[in-house]
Amino acid sequence: xxxxxxxxxxxxxxxxxxxxxxxxxxxxxxxxxxxxxxxxxxxxxxxxxxxxxxxxxxxxxxxxxxxxxxxxxxxxxxxxxxxxxxxxxxxxxxxxxxxxxxxxxxxxxxxxxxxxxxxxxxxxxxxxxxxxxxxxxxxxxxxxxxxxxxxxxxxxxxxxxxxxxxxxxxxxxxxxxxxxxxxxxxxxxxxxxxxxxxxxxxxxxxxxxxxxxxxxxxxxxxxxxxxxxxxxxxxxxxx
Amino acid sequence: xxxxxxxxxxxxxxxxxxxxxxxxxxxxxxxxxxxxxxxxxxxxxxxxxxxxxxxxxxxxxxxxxxxxxxxxxxxxxxxxxxxxxxxxxxxxxxxxxxxxxxxxxxxxxxxxxxxxxxxxxxxxxxxxxxxxxxxxxxxxxxxxxxxxxxxxxxxxxxxxxxxxxxxxxxxxxxxxxxxxxxxxxxxxxxxxxxxxxxxxxxxxxxxxxxxxxxxxxxxxxxxxxxxxxxxxxxxxxxxxxxxxxxxxxxxxxxxxxxxxxxxxxxxxxxxxxxxxxxxxxxxxxxxxxxxxxxxxxxxxxxxxxxxxxxxxxxxxxxxxxxxxxxxxxxxxxxxxxxxxxxxxxxxxxxxxxxxxxxxxxxxxxxxxxxxxxxxxxxxxxxxxxxxxxxxxxxxxxxxxxxxxxxxxxxxxxxxxx
Numbered sequence: 001x002x003x004x005x006x007x008x009x010x011x012x013x014x015x016x017x018x019x020x021x022x023x024x025x026x027x028x029x030x031x032x033x034x035x036x037x038x039x040x041x042x043x044x045x046x047x048x049x050x051x052x053x054x055x056x057x058x059x060x061x062x063x064x065x066x067x068x069x070x071x072x073x074x075x076x077x078x079x080x081x082x083x084x085x086x087x088x089x090x091x092x093x094x095x096x097x098x099x100x101x102x103x104x105x106x107x108x109x110x111x112x113x114x115x116x117x118x119x120x121x122x123x124x125x126x127x128x129x130x131x132x133x134x135x136x137x138x139x140x141x142x143x144x145x146x147x148x149x150x151x152x153x154x155x156x157x158x159x160x161x162x163x164x165x166x167x168x169x170x171x172x173x174x175x176x177x178x179x180x181x182x183x184x185x186x187x188x189x190x191x192x193x194x195x196x197x198x199x200x201x202x203x204x205x206x207x208x209x210x211x212x213x214x215x216x217x218x219x220x221x222x223x224x225x226x227x228x229x230x231x232x233x234x235x236x237x238x239x
Numbered sequence: 240x241x242x243x244x245x246x247x248x249x250x251x252x253x254x255x256x257x258x259x260x261x262x263x264x265x266x267x268x269x270x271x272x273x274x275x276x277x278x279x280x281x282x283x284x285x286x287x288x289x290x291x292x293x294x295x296x297x298x299x300x301x302x303x304x305x306x307x308x309x310x311x312x313x314x315x316x317x318x319x320x321x322x323x324x325x326x327x328x329x330x331x332x333x334x335x336x337x338x339x340x341x342x343x344x345x346x347x348x349x350x351x352x353x354x355x356x357x358x359x360x361x362x363x364x365x366x367x368x369x370x371x372x373x374x375x376x377x378x379x380x381x382x383x384x385x386x387x388x389x390x391x392x393x394x395x396x397x398x399x400x401x402x403x404x405x406x407x408x409x410x411x412x413x414x415x416x417x418x419x420x421x422x423x424x425x426x427x428x429x430x431x432x433x434x435x436x437x438x439x440x441x442x443x444x445x446x447x448x449x450x451x452x453x454x455x456x457x458x459x460x461x462x463x464x465x466x467x468x469x470x471x472x473x474x475x476x477x478x479x480x481x482x483x484x485x486x487x488x489x490x491x492x493x494x495x496x497x498x499x500x501x502x503x504x505x506x507x508x509x510x511x512x513x514x515x516x517x518x519x520x521x522x523x524x525x526x527x528x529x530x531x532x533x534x535x536x537x538x539x540x541x542x543x544x545x546x547x548x549x550x551x552x553x554x555x556x557x558x559x560x561x562x563x564x565x566x567x568x569x570x571x572x573x574x575x576x577x578x579x580x581x582x583x584x585x586x587x588x589x590x591x592x593x594x595x596x597x598x599x600x601x602x603x604x605x606x607x608x609x610x611x612x613x614x615x616x617x618x619x620x621x622x623x624x625x626x627x628x629x630x631x632x633x634x635x636x637x638x639x640x641x642x643x644x645x646x647x648x649x650x651x652x653x654x655x656x
Contacts (some may be wrong), residue, residue, distance in 0.1 A: 054565065055650060075571065078564065078567060078569035078570070079569060082567015086571075087566070093562045093565070095562060097251070105567035106562075109240055110240055110563075110566060110567040110568045186243075
């Protein structure tokens with residue numbers, strides 16, 4: 001479903017050029033739970049940004065469900081991003097002064113979806129926050145906030161959930177709960193999750209580990225959970 | 240993203256920063272309301288002056304000694320230098336021009352009207368019996384100067400309403416004696432009151448005037464006559480038939496007077512009521528434009544305030560922008576959001592400004608400032624223009640910040656905590 005082919009990304013900081021991604025090739029199938037590991041500066045976040053269409057590669061191909069999306073316009077990437085990817089960030093990334101329900105409705109606003117309220121409420125139920133629908137971020141614990149963020153990533157029925165250090169701001173027990181929730185999404189609902197982390201305990205929840213260093217993949221444990229190999233085409237008719 | 244969604248997001252953002260939004264609005268509110276109120280004052284001034292000119296009568300042409308022929312002393316002193324005479328007025332009337340219905344000549348001078356222990360400053364008008372008809376004056380009691388007074392040199396007087404009120408209060412003035420003092424009290428004559436005029440609305444002069452037959456005065460002041468024996472006058476009024484070509488009549492009268500005065504360039508000015516109205520309109524319009532421009536500048540400043548706040552708002556909400564982009568907002572969605580917010584802010588400010596501007600105009604209307612009664616005329620176009628400019632400025636001042644919002648790198652924005 002996701003295929004990166006010889007992807008390069010270079011950042012220029014003053015005089016020096018940093019090769020954030022230095023010829024990365026990677027294939028991820030539907031239903032996989034992949035942990036991308038590496039120290040900071042290894043290029044793992046850059047790779048996640050490229051996969052999530054927040055950034056575009058300088059070189060190489062990016063095929064999403066068989067379609068080359070590396071050269072899409074900014075506008076088209078934004079539309080596709082909203083539909084195909086759900087993001088979970090370390091810092092929850094919730095908007096202030098908005099109820100949990102409104103946070104989860106947000107992606108649907110940009111999709112022009114009707115029935116937003118019901119779908120958002122369902123997503124919150126899925127992450128076990130049925131009772132907290134009207135609460136604002138300041139009224140929620142860190143774990144609850146992260147679960148709102150997960151509900152927000154799920155509400156669009158994305159192809160992939162991209163989780164960037166989802167437990168980074170949480171204590172061990174809460175982090176464990178959040179990871180269990182993500183695992184369940186993969187195991188019970190067939191969700192595809194790409195997890196970026198530098199903690200081995202967190203990566204252990206995933207079924208496959210991709211290790212990076214200096215912009216290159218140095219280890220890939222490979223698909224090990226019998227993921228669905230065939231990729232479904234992206235439904236473009238909704239846009 | 241639908242318009243309604245954009246509006247909902249905008250209203251949330253505005254309400255979330257209530258105080259700041261209100262302060263931002265203030266500039267626009269003051270701008271819009273002052274445009275409306277000041278233009279209303281300007282137009283009111285125009286209406287006041289126009290009414291005053293129209294109150295002089297209808298279809299009139301005024302002939303006065305030209306500035307070069309008049310000393311700066313004004314009043315009766317100009318009688319020494321005026322070249323207009325009652326004979327001129329008679330000649331104009333006798334010319335047989337079908338467009339001319341009446342001609343009246345008069346002398347005006349400052350006077351002090353005295354009755355018993357009361358006295359009041361007034362303007363004396365020495366004229367003929369047809370003056371009331373030419374100037375559309377209505378008599379409230381008694382009668383105006385009658386034709387038989389014109390040549391008899393009678394010492395009778397018709398009082399303006401305010402003069403009568405001040406001198407006689409509740410007493411019926413008809414038949415009473417009024418004494419008029421001229422030349423700073425050096426000469427005083429007694430007159431019998433034969434009539435009182437209807438009060439005239441607005442700031443009309445007639446309320447403060449005293450009318451007496453011109454011959455009554457002329458018989459007592461020989462200096463009013465030219466060496467050739469013509470009675471000098473300070474003004475000749477020519478009434479034309481309704482719809483007459485006043486420009487043509489002006490030309491004919493001018494030719495006649497030039498011939499009579501044996502001059503090639505006029506020693507008098509000749510102006511129709513339309514000329515006066517045009518001149519007054521021009522002055523009032525200049526005033527309106529001046530006031531409107533000053534108010535327009537404050538409107539512009541208000542708009543800059545909106546842009547400033549929107550820029551701050553974009554910078555402050557970098558993280559929000561990153562989150563919105565991550566969940567699928569396109570650049571157009573972000574532009575839409577911030578432009579809608581700026582527009583909502585300025586439309587609200589515009590509406591508030593209209594309300595305050597209209598209320599202020601209505602409050603000022605009829606109030607007396609100094610000795611001047613304020614008249615305001617609220618103009619629909621000034622409301623539309625002020626509101627349009629406010630909304631336009633809001634839109635423009637939203638565009639640049641909105642564009643700034645779209646060039647924010649979503650990745651960097653998400654890292655912004």
